[in-house]
Amino acid sequence: MQKGKASIEFETPPRICGAASIVGEKEGQGPLGPFFDRVETDPMLGCKNWEEAESALQKKTADLVIEKAGTSRKQIRYMFSGDLLGQLIATSFGTVDLEIPLFGLYGACSTMGEALCLGAMTVAAGYADQVLSMASSHFASAEKQFRFPLEYGNQRPYSATWTVTGCGAVILGCQGEIAKITGVTVGKIVDMGLKDSMNMGACMAPAATDLILQNLRDFERTPEDYDQIITGDLGQVGRQILMDFTKSKGADLTGRHTDCGIRIFDEEEQDTHAGGSGCGCSATVLSAYILPKIQSGEWKRVLFVPTGALLSSTSFNEGQSVPGIAHGVVIEHIGKEG
Numbered sequence: 001m002q003k004g005k006a007s008i009e010f011e012t013p014p015r016i017c018g019a020a021s022i023v024g025e026k027e028g029q030g031p032l033g034p035f036f037d038r039v040e041t042d043p044m045l046g047c048k049n050w051e052e053a054e055s056a057l058q059k060k061t062a063d064l065v066i067e068k069a070g071t072s073r074k075q076i077r078y079m080f081s082g083d084l085l086g087q088l089i090a091t092s093f094g095t096v097d098l099e100i101p102l103f104g105l106y107g108a109c110s111t112m113g114e115a116l117c118l119g120a121m122t123v124a125a126g127y128a129d130q131v132l133s134m135a136s137s138h139f140a141s142a143e144k145q146f147r148f149p150l151e152y153g154n155q156r157p158y159s160a161t162w163t164v165t166g167c168g169a170v171i172l173g174c175q176g177e178i179a180k181i182t183g184v185t186v187g188k189i190v191d192m193g194l195k196d197s198m199n200m201g202a203c204m205a206p207a208a209t210d211l212i213l214q215n216l217r218d219f220e221r222t223p224e225d226y227d228q229i230i231t232g233d234l235g236q237v238g239r240q241i242l243m244d245f246t247k248s249k250g251a252d253l254t255g256r257h258t259d260c261g262i263r264i265f266d267e268e269e270q271d272t273h274a275g276g277s278g279c280g281c282s283a284t285v286l287s288a289y290i291l292p293k294i295q296s297g298e299w300k301r302v303l304f305v306p307t308g309a310l311l312s313s314t315s316f317n318e319g320q321s322v323p324g325i326a327h328g329v330v331i332e333h334i335g336k337e338g
Helices: 050-068 086-094 111-124 138-146 200-218 237-250 277-296 313-317
Strands: 008-010 015-024 038-040 078-083 103-104 129-139 166-173 179-185 228-231 257-259 301-305 307-309 325-327 328-332
Touching: 008 200, 015 277, 038 050, 050 086, 050 129, 050 138, 050 166, 078 086, 078 111, 086 103, 086 129, 103 111, 111 129, 111 166, 111 179, 111 277, 111 301, 111 328, 129 138, 129 277, 129 325, 138 313, 166 277, 179 200, 179 277, 200 237, 200 301, 200 307, 200 325, 200 328, 228 237, 228 277, 237 257, 277 301, 277 328
Parallel strands: 015 038, 078 103, 078 129, 228 257, 228 301
Antiparallel strands: 008 179, 015 166, 015 179, 129 166, 179 328, 301 328, 307 325
């Protein structure tokens, strides 16, 4: 099942048997608003603080995906989930009542990719019949931790992205009709020495480039072998860097690439500058927008590449650079052949 240097090609591809997405009001007003399962108009979700609100978001999404998949908590052997907050507090407090064995993950905004990679490997190896992969973010909790208090009203440069308030989840198993995961490529940390936390697209683009090129080498493919190559949240600035980098390496993504962070918001109408970001960005776009297109057969094969900027408030204040990472998941239409 090992493929090339960093990839796995599954002999029996795990299936996606359920997907769910819940977002905030701003996300619901964007171009993908009609596709999300639920739009929460209260950013606090009835809670006392932003962190509790994000935990509630995870709990609601987990319950919803379990319901949509027609399964139960007891049938899910493991859960792979994460968020952006210190010590994964959105996940640990949000999933405690589910009573599902948990692998808490941190890959910054690439967390959904990591959750899918590990979940698919677990199912394919026979270690579980069903697993839940999930990731969340919340605009206010992320701003509070990584940037400035909302009351400060700081000016945002064009390169800045808007953290998505949302949670996306999928259930992987041996059976399912939505899509199949035929392979994964695990990314490595790439650090180009950039230190601008307001330009995370530039910090993540080199890692996305490295991951995509590695996937193409490992599977002996070209960009034309994918209907779409979809990155997580590079935004407008990071996307252009990715396109330039990959083209200079002989892989022209023109007409094949899109980015979840660009898709989820309307640049002109919503004032999100470079686009969306956060763990919930790629997770919700995958569940609400990408998977239905694969299930219908509009897209036969997609390379899903969530991207993450591995900084913390501590590392940034100490003057450290912002390393990037990306993970790749090959998702395909099931079709009549199965």
